[in-house]
Amino acid sequence: MAVARAIRTSFLAVEKKEGLGASVRRSIGTRLLRNLSPFILLDHFTIPSGAGFPEHPHRGQETITYMLQGAIDHEDFTGSSGSIEAGDLQFMTAGRGIMHAEMPRKNADGSSTIGLQLWVDLPSKLKKTEPRYRDLRASEIPNISVDNDKVHIKIISGQSHGVDSVVGLVYTPIWMLDIQIKPGGKLEQRLPQGWNAFAYTLSGTTTFGKAQSQRVIGEFHNVVFEKEGDIVSAKVLESAETGARFLLIAGSPLEQPIIQHGPFVLDSQDEVIQALMDFQNKENGFERGRGWTSKVARRHGM
Secondary structure: OOOEOOEEEEEEOOEEEEOEOEEEEEEEOOOOOOOEOOEEEEEEEEEOOOOEEEEEEEEOEEEEEEEEEOEEEEEEOOOOEEEEEOOOEEEEEOOOOEEEEEEEOOOOOOOOEEEEEEEEEOOHHHOOOOOEEEEEOHHHOOEEEEOOOOEEEEEEEOEEOOEEOOOOOOOOOEEEEEEEEOOOOEEEEEOOOOOEEEEEEEEOOEEEOOHHHOEEEOOOEEEEEOOOOOEEEEEOOOOOOOOEEEEEEEEOOOOOOOEEEOOEEEOOHHHHHHHHHHHHHOOOOOHHHOOOOOHHHHHOOO
16 A cells, blocks of 8 residues: 655745846755755746846756746857747756856746756766756656546656656656646655655645645645655645646655755865866866856846
8 A cells, every 4th residue: 555755844935036136936955955865956936037147157966947937048168058948948967067057038028937946966976977958848748647637747757657757867866747736636646765755836725645644735835755655645625716736856865965055066065165266267177168158148138
């Protein structure tokens, strides 16, 4: 008999300013949840017209950007560039070092660009790997409907109800599911044993857990589950006025230290200091940053 994972903690992701004119609801990477290996940071970002994230570095992690509304143009010093629109994702491996820019396009109706960015730690042996990009289009993402079409699941990474995702997106094993539940819908989603898992709620009200461990969670909350158990159970009451949407994310924990200084995520303080020096001197992975400026950022006036 499958055992539902209990909720360890849940909390509201409070909005704050970030970058040049953007705002984020950060639910991993704060005092409430410093990290949840292999996850280092989760930002639910809102970027108004004229704001964005011009040239900045990374080392030692992978980033996953999932667009919910609008579009973002991106470019890095390896020569990679492109755009992702609503429903698309970008997987970036920073590895030994990268500089890039992420700039939202101006929406015709004046609305903000909205999305999620997740930082995933790299295993120590891959901290010095070469950087790489991989875009995943909405049309490439497998999806499935269950419970008489009351539950719809986009399988960005991992598996749900016998349907597998596209493989080879990130080095660190993770599952990422975009789940929508209509009123009266119920879901039991299996997860790998021993993996850390959480849900980030985007809209509506979801009841997570079973029996005495049930909790009713509103939008913009991070719901962290205990490691024990086989499934995550979720439902939306029949009486609810609207459905609910959340991302369910799980990952294999890495047995290694996490020492973070801004965009650098390494295994020791000495490595962080070295990363700062390498970036400043443009060496040991940052050589291509010498004199590099992003055409995307300039095009957007930054």
